[in-house]
Amino acid sequence: MSLYWRIFLLNAGVLVLAVALLFGPVTVSTPVLFGEAVVLLAGLAAMLVLNAVLLKIGLAPFARLNRAMATADLLKPGTRPAVTGDGEIAALTRTFNAMLDRLEAERATSSGRVLTALEGERQRIARELHDEVGQTLTAVLLQLKYAADRAPEPLRTDLHQAQETTRSSLDEIRRIARRLRPGVLEELGLHSALRSLAAEFTTPRLSVTAHITPGPPHLDRSTELVLYRVAQEGLTNAARHSGATRVEVHLRPLPHGGTELLVSDDGRGLADAPEGAGIQGMRERALLIGAELAVGAGPHGGTQVRLDVPDPDKATP
Template sequence: MSLFWRIFGLNAVVLGTATALLLLAPVTVSVPVVLTEAVILVCGLIVMLVANAALLRWGLSPLERVTRLMTTVDLLRPGQRIAADLGQGGEVAELTRTFNAMLDRLESERAASSARVLMAQEAERRRIAHELHDEVGQSMTAILLALERVADESDEPLHGELRQIQEITRASLDEVRRLVRRLRPGVLDDLGLVSALTSLTNDFATHAGLRVRRRIDADLPALDRETELVLYRVAQESLTNVARHADATHVEVSLRRAGDTVELAVADDGRGTAATCEGAGIRGMRERALLIGATFDIAPAPGAGTRVRLTVPVIRKPS
């Protein structure tokens, strides 16, 4: 039965019942209307409206359930669908099927657009890193050499001041090189994921002042470059969030094989998930996870703190 005929039928039941009661009940209406008769008519109207409202709420409940489920759907958490049995036939069932089909299209288009955006982002990172290394880095190196030459030929107190400027320039050059490594992890391309994560955690421990523990399995399967880049970026963003928001003292980074998956986990002992909000960084990690068909979740860490986990399916090559 369609939604139109369902509502029409419910109203017909209410009106038919009211008409039958008027015909069969020993109640008459005088002219002019007597007060008691008016009270009876008003009470009958109220009963009829309440019955109509209750029946309509029962008849439209499938549509309300479908609408309520629609509001919970998030494209960054794919696979959410409305169960077909909620529609109970008619237009609601058609709405359910159409909405699920729309989700299929949107998730596919979102994955494709996210892939293009992330590839463009990585290309821009490489370009900026290249310019920092070749332009800014070389210019600062030339300045450093010139300062060293002038400092060697100068007398005090100018010699001491030039040495101080030289140390400031050297520290700035080191910071530029660190930014280049963050923008373009050359060690990932040259030595692989394990070495890149080792370098990342060592650099993080040095600059953030936190204790970092690594747990990396030795029997990790071979991963393609795109998957390794996603794992590296998720670890990088997770450590950045720990330094900025977690107020933690200890961080554990683990990369292990679990059956047909590879699991990356970053756990801290900070303030926990109550302080975690879905900002641009977390949504960016979710989009990267969708790019490689991985599962991303944030949950309380054992004891205290927050744990970020990325589970990547491993594609087995035919033997």
């Protein structure tokens, strides 16, 4: 039972008892006149209604604070319940807001450390795949070629097939290494990296186009990495889960300053599916650079991922 109904029922019990006493030994006349009964019952009803209204108004800040607590999400910062008055409820609301500020700051710091460690681990795995596994498969290819050139005809066909399988595995290893460590981002910048990403996800069943508008402000390395990873995750979700046939990636400056990344597809959309680890990872990355991430239905159906990055020259210190 809520606090509102507990207080209301206690007050109602007291009022009912008072009226019962008036009908009993403490009364104006004996027996009770009809007019007096009507007045007493009407007064009781009026007092109950007034009591309910006053309690509803008085406890409304508690209800707002309860809704804010129930809907608080550290991955969607900025929403705070309003502080009204100077009483105990206002003090409790201010304490709750301060707690949210502290939790969001701690979450951003810990997420930054985790993502930094994750990027370092990605680079280590990519180097090992490229240097160790890649070189081993290359040596296997050379050995297969040497053996196929000297093998009799029936065996040569099988060796050539093994060569193609090994070559496909080597290409897949290199593709995975590129996704783990976007070397083109470090060497050629964000624009070329997004175009390369679009070409990588393009298949006979999925068309991916990148639209890069000239003029975005200069972005630091961490911001470019966040933009690249969000675009990569958006394309991965579109390719694996949406059933889309067309995906567009837009990178353009915002009218009020800053940069916008937009990944939209023509797939089946999110419907009522809960957010998975991929979307939560995008939200954590967005928090690191103070960006706003929105994932939902596109204007023409499908799914749209939008990341708005503030202008670094206008960002508050």
